[in-house]
Amino acid sequence: MKDRQIPYKTYLDFEEIPKQWYNLRADMKNKPAPLLNPGTHQPMKAEELAPVFCEELIAQELDNDTPYFDIPDEIYNFYQMFRPSPLVRAYFLEEKLGTPAKIYYKFEGNNTSGSHKLNSAVAQAYYAKKQGLKGVTTETGAGQWGTALSMACSFFGLDCKVYMVKVSYEQKPFRREVMRTYGASVVPSPSNDTNIGRKINAEHPGTTGSLGCAISEAVEVATSTPGYRYVLGSVLNQVLLHQSIIGLETKAALDKLGEKADIIIGCAGGGSNLGGLIAPFMGEKLRGEADYRIIAVEPASCPSLTRGVYAYDFCDTGMVCPLAKMYTLGSDFIPAPNHAGGLRYHGMSSILSQLYDDGLMEAVSAKQTDVFDAAEMFARVEGILPAPESSHAIKAAIDEALKCKETGEEKTIVFGLTGTGYFDMVAYEKYHDGKMDDYIPTDEELAAYRAKLPKID
Amino acid sequence: MKDRQIPYKTYLDFEEIPKQWYNLRADMKNKPAPLLNPGTHQPMKAEELAPVFCEELIAQELDNDTPYFDIPDEIYNFYQMFRPSPLVRAYFLEEKLGTPAKIYYKFEGNNTSGSHKLNSAVAQAYYAKKQGLKGVTTETGAGQWGTALSMACSFFGLDCKVYMVKVSYEQKPFRREVMRTYGASVVPSPSNDTNIGRKINAEHPGTTGSLGCAISEAVEVATSTPGYRYVLGSVLNQVLLHQSIIGLETKAALDKLGEKADIIIGCAGGGSNLGGLIAPFMGEKLRGEADYRIIAVEPASCPSLTRGVYAYDFCDTGMVCPLAKMYTLGSDFIPAPNHAGGLRYHGMSSILSQLYDDGLMEAVSAKQTDVFDAAEMFARVEGILPAPESSHAIKAAIDEALKCKETGEEKTIVFGLTGTGYFDMVAYEKYHDGKMDDYIPTDEELAAYRAKLPKID
Numbered sequence: 003m004k005d006r007q008i009p010y011k012t013y014l015d016f017e018e019i020p021k022q023w024y025n026l027r028a029d030m031k032n033k034p035a036p037l038l039n040p041g042t043h044q045p046m047k048a049e050e051l052a053p054v055f056c057e058e059l060i061a062q063e064l065d066n067d068t069p070y071f072d073i074p075d076e077i078y079n080f081y082q083m084f085r086p087s088p089l090v091r092a093y094f095l096e097e098k099l100g101t102p103a104k105i106y107y108k109f110e111g112n113n114t115s116g117s118h119k120l121n122s123a124v125a126q127a128y129y130a131k132k133q134g135l136k137g138v139t140t141e142t143g144a145g146q147w148g149t150a151l152s153m154a155c156s157f158f159g160l161d162c163k164v165y166m167v168k169v170s171y172e173q174k175p176f177r178r179e180v181m182r183t184y185g186a187s188v189v190p191s192p193s194n195d196t197n198i199g200r201k202i203n204a205e206h207p208g209t210t211g212s213l214g215c216a217i218s219e220a221v222e223v224a225t226s227t228p229g230y231r232y233v234l235g236s237v238l239n240q241v242l243l244h245q246s247i248i249g250l251e252t253k254a255a256l257d258k259l260g261e262k263a264d265i266i267i268g269c270a271g272g273g274s275n276l277g278g279l280i281a282p283f284m285g286e287k288l289r290g291e292a293d294y295r296i297i298a299v300e301p302a303s304c305p306s307l308t309r310g311v312y313a314y315d316f317c318d319t320g321m322v323c324p325l326a327k328m329y330t331l332g333s334d335f336i337p338a339p340n341h342a343g344g345l346r347y348h349g350m351s352s353i354l355s356q357l358y359d360d361g362l363m364e365a366v367s368a369k370q371t372d373v374f375d376a377a378e379m380f381a382r383v384e385g386i387l388p389a390p391e392s393s394h395a396i397k398a399a400i401d402e403a404l405k406c407k408e409t410g411e412e413k414t415i416v417f418g419l420t421g422t423g424y425f426d427m428v429a430y431e432k433y434h435d436g437k438m439d440d441y442i443p444t445d446e447e448l449a450a451y452r453a454k455l456p457k458i459d
Numbered sequence: 460m461k462d463r464q465i466p467y468k469t470y471l472d473f474e475e476i477p478k479q480w481y482n483l484r485a486d487m488k489n490k491p492a493p494l495l496n497p498g499t500h501q502p503m504k505a506e507e508l509a510p511v512f513c514e515e516l517i518a519q520e521l522d523n524d525t526p527y528f529d530i531p532d533e534i535y536n537f538y539q540m541f542r543p544s545p546l547v548r549a550y551f552l553e554e555k556l557g558t559p560a561k562i563y564y565k566f567e568g569n570n571t572s573g574s575h576k577l578n579s580a581v582a583q584a585y586y587a588k589k590q591g592l593k594g595v596t597t598e599t600g601a602g603q604w605g606t607a608l609s610m611a612c613s614f615f616g617l618d619c620k621v622y623m624v625k626v627s628y629e630q631k632p633f634r635r636e637v638m639r640t641y642g643a644s645v646v647p648s649p650s651n652d653t654n655i656g657r658k659i660n661a662e663h664p665g666t667t668g669s670l671g672c673a674i675s676e677a678v679e680v681a682t683s684t685p686g687y688r689y690v691l692g693s694v695l696n697q698v699l700l701h702q703s704i705i706g707l708e709t710k711a712a713l714d715k716l717g718e719k720a721d722i723i724i725g726c727a728g729g730g731s732n733l734g735g736l737i738a739p740f741m742g743e744k745l746r747g748e749a750d751y752r753i754i755a756v757e758p759a760s761c762p763s764l765t766r767g768v769y770a771y772d773f774c775d776t777g778m779v780c781p782l783a784k785m786y787t788l789g790s791d792f793i794p795a796p797n798h799a800g801g802l803r804y805h806g807m808s809s810i811l812s813q814l815y816d817d818g819l820m821e822a823v824s825a826k827q828t829d830v831f832d833a834a835e836m837f838a839r840v841e842g843i844l845p846a847p848e849s850s851h852a853i854k855a856a857i858d859e860a861l862k863c864k865e866t867g868e869e870k871t872i873v874f875g876l877t878g879t880g881y882f883d884m885v886a887y888e889k890y891h892d893g894k895m896d897d898y899i900p901t902d903e904e905l906a907a908y909r910a911k912l913p914k915i916d
Contacts, residue, residue: 083842385540
């Protein structure tokens, strides 16, 4: 057994929780490319975004220069419910692997939303309330983001309307009921509330919906209902800003323990968790103060960084949202139906895309069954049942720890454990029953999606 | 807004976690009545219990005198995964209620089993392993206890066989999959593995099972398989001993904050949570060092303390287990099918029954829809989605806090929040859809069950 001088879990004292978010863009030499108007292909201005998003969130979205943003008292107050989250030393996992590496994980799953999504949900709900809005709309797939947003809206007394992909609404009723507990109205999408929903229902009778359609419905309702705006749980710069609380707490806890990370690992779908976790570390790297290996882990079935291209693309399948420059598989891309859990987005946050393109971080992909192997092993030794998304990071952390075992290096590995898998037991059941496979898109399939990318000068 | 000098959450430092369990029986003047042999009606001896239970657990079960038991290092090591649990100051709830009372809750739900059950599961698995056993058997209803036990057995490398009531096995597959993730074999009960299972299947073709039948199957397998024993998650003295960690941590945290509890509230089914939470406080009361109001809260649909009788009764419907003296509704009693969640046991732990009979604690009952009203309000203001069981304590704490609002008294209320409701969303759905009712057994029904109690001199 290793010497256990460092506690299993480190909780910052409450007053040690960071009081500002960190805006990574301020330290980037190559700034992330701006959002473009889908009609004119010119950079979107604040006033063009105002019908869709809250004003203060637009200001955060467009600000590439201000390094720190104060966290408003009301948000800090809410953070007290579920923050600080623990930084856990994975002694049990280290012993299981027999690695000389030190493994830490930042566990963001100990809240009712079950993930890190709550960090941004509370911020977005707060600014909507502050602007005097009545409510917000959003879309959700399995319900992780919708749950987080409904909790935040309930707290601030804001109406919350969630368009939930119909197949999830019907087959995964548990998160739907959590959202209803928090007073959200949850609408199966496509609905008959909207023009786009009615159109899709007419054209595809009996359709079970898609995330792209749900986004279009949520945006339509937000822009056509007085006092409403649309909110989004990942991809956007503002979301990464709010999620920087993850990395700032992680860094503060490591500093308190006298530890320095060598490798930082996070799963990546739209990029909100990874962007938040790495923020202060990448900041040091950008400023030349320290060096870290930073690794994004994505599913082999949705490999935007490892097999996509860096180009302007639509953020939604409806092609009504602004264009973003990102590593993308094409806005039509949908992972194979056998793909469990989240990390299904066709593109990657513009910030992370630029950092990756600049060679400042690495990316790897992991196959689904390997991810569940890692998840189950982790659950058994560390006691936490991880979300499939988070388990991508576990898989990569284990791989790095096993490399250290070969080389004998005592590296310090930090990964983000974004959430729990309590609402993903259907995927675990498939895994236990040997019904999970590893379909990976072919080069031909990816080329076909890529051919449909918009042409931007 | 109240002055917030005290932090929202208090985590003990790891080295402050108690290193011994406290055995409340040592300070009881009137000891709990002994278990009786169902054949001879004589007190059960250790050797009679040995075919069913682990030796060291039997010693703990029968020991009414030793006040403290050292927590073995191996158990303490496991505790590091999920303990200390936080003591939370419910500022948000206090503000919602507008009460001068101070409300604290000890939150035991932040672990994968979702409840306090893990505290005893790890102890029972450890002693089984120490005895050189191959495995343990148990029964589970919705799966809370089975999940906790499977986690503990996985950690110690012990085989774990869980007989799960068939209707839950089929209709609530999520916890079943959690158990499988931890390597347990989960068998729908009645099965064809056992004599009793085959008999029940033959007599009642298509039966969906009962907890009583699952207990009988688990006991039969444990006593007929070399290297196996049976373990139970509540009711027994040994379980209350292990659960004293809840109360000891609560007391240590309150002491650290300079707070003194006035009222301590816990939900009560078999009594493991309540017995654990109140242990050190009741100890002080028994020794005349302090006084507390201690309140057990039970469902109005399963009111063993408030409407049962104090008498010897069978612990199981199969009537093969020892007889226990307890407040009981009769071993045939099953709550109405509309009753959601746990707290379904027909009797109450002998320790708590004796304390209640001696006037050392109070008991109240709560109706199901009132409990869910309290649960939803709590979820919205405190951010934690509570288990239906735990919500009985929330309901009573709210009632006491509202009394303080009337009188202006600034009492300190402490309650146990035993777990989360993530696997109880079907019950929440019924509540949201207005399909939950409040059936309460009539006096005539209770009298009929009571008439079947065994006659013991």
